[in-house]
Amino acid sequence: MAKTASKTPSSVGKRAPKKADHYNDPEHNYLRYWDGRQYEHAAEEIAIRKLLRGRHFRHAVDIGGGYGRLCVFLKRFADRVTLAEPSQKQLDIAKDFLKDHPEVDRKLMQADQLDFADGSIDLITMIRVMHHLPDPTVEFSEISRVLSDDGYAIIEVANYLHIRNRLKHLLKGERMPVKPVDIRSTNHKHDDDIAFVNHNPHTVIRQLEHAGLHVISSLSVSNLRSVRLKKIVPREIMLGAEKVVQRPLALVYFGPSIFLLVRKG
Numbered sequence: 001m002a003k004t005a006s007k008t009p010s011s012v013g014k015r016a017p018k019k020a021d022h023y024n025d026p027e028h029n030y031l032r033y034w035d036g037r038q039y040e041h042a043a044e045e046i047a048i049r050k051l052l053r054g055r056h057f058r059h060a061v062d063i064g065g066g067y068g069r070l071c072v073f074l075k076r077f078a079d080r081v082t083l084a085e086p087s088q089k090q091l092d093i094a095k096d097f098l099k100d101h102p103e104v105d106r107k108l109m110q111a112d113q114l115d116f117a118d119g120s121i122d123l124i125t126m127i128r129v130m131h132h133l134p135d136p137t138v139e140f141s142e143i144s145r146v147l148s149d150d151g152y153a154i155i156e157v158a159n160y161l162h163i164r165n166r167l168k169h170l171l172k173g174e175r176m177p178v179k180p181v182d183i184r185s186t187n188h189k190h191d192d193d194i195a196f197v198n199h200n201p202h203t204v205i206r207q208l209e210h211a212g213l214h215v216i217s218s219l220s221v222s223n224l225r226s227v228r229l230k231k232i233v234p235r236e237i238m239l240g241a242e243k244v245v246q247r248p249l250a251l252v253y254f255g256p257s258i259f260l261l262v263r264k265g
């Protein structure tokens, strides 16, 4: 029997969504944040290309896509791309950033209340958003709801298990935490601050499974992220190495960022 499309986000009635509008902060310039981070940006494009190679989609939605940094790149893989972002300021920046790409839709929306019908989207990306989601249960269930049965999602995980933390914990004889770790400095914590956490990827994979989303591939990304290295090693060499190591290093969750390709069903 055909599934009836419902336009009701699954979070309605479960919990009042907390407004994720912190990126409206006039003092924070997320566009400028990317100055000097060409290696990280290119490493992410390499990862997306590897994960989506040979696939083409009808409609890709970049959840929490900011000012649309990756939307034009995503056009290579989909007929239609929507930037879904809860900060009006980011969407306003996107209007200019994407001015030559009127085909990219821009929608004010947050991950726990996706304004799409059930099963209507066949590619979702959510990059650099998980560090703001200490408990992504509702968000994953929304992603699962709107994904079509043949749909895929790329979920980027801010990885607590990266090599530096692993060594630190080893030296102190401490176990790696299963729960997300708040990585804001204690001096700068306020109750109304946006969450800023790193996750244990094993926990995230279990949470995805719980939402009916199965990991079929993973990559370790930005493995050479280091201000010093970036100063002395030419970018092409860094990116050449990055291309080779993303897949093998995912086996040990080496890098600061893990890209998970998930499928529904």
Ligand SMILES: C[S@@+](CC[C@H](N)C(=O)[O-])C[C@H]1O[C@@H](n2cnc3c(N)ncnc32)[C@H](O)[C@@H]1O
Pocket (backbone or CB within 6 Å): 020, 021, 022, 023, 063, 064, 065, 066, 067, 069, 070, 085, 086, 087, 090, 109, 110, 111, 112, 126, 127, 128, 129, 132
């Ligand atoms: C670090 S930026 C990443 C932006 C973009 N994905 C990128 O990689 O350039 C984090 C983004 O997540 C968005 N965000 C925060 N909480 C969110 C939520 N609950 N649902 C959707 N997006 C959220 C912010 O507004 C911001 O644009």
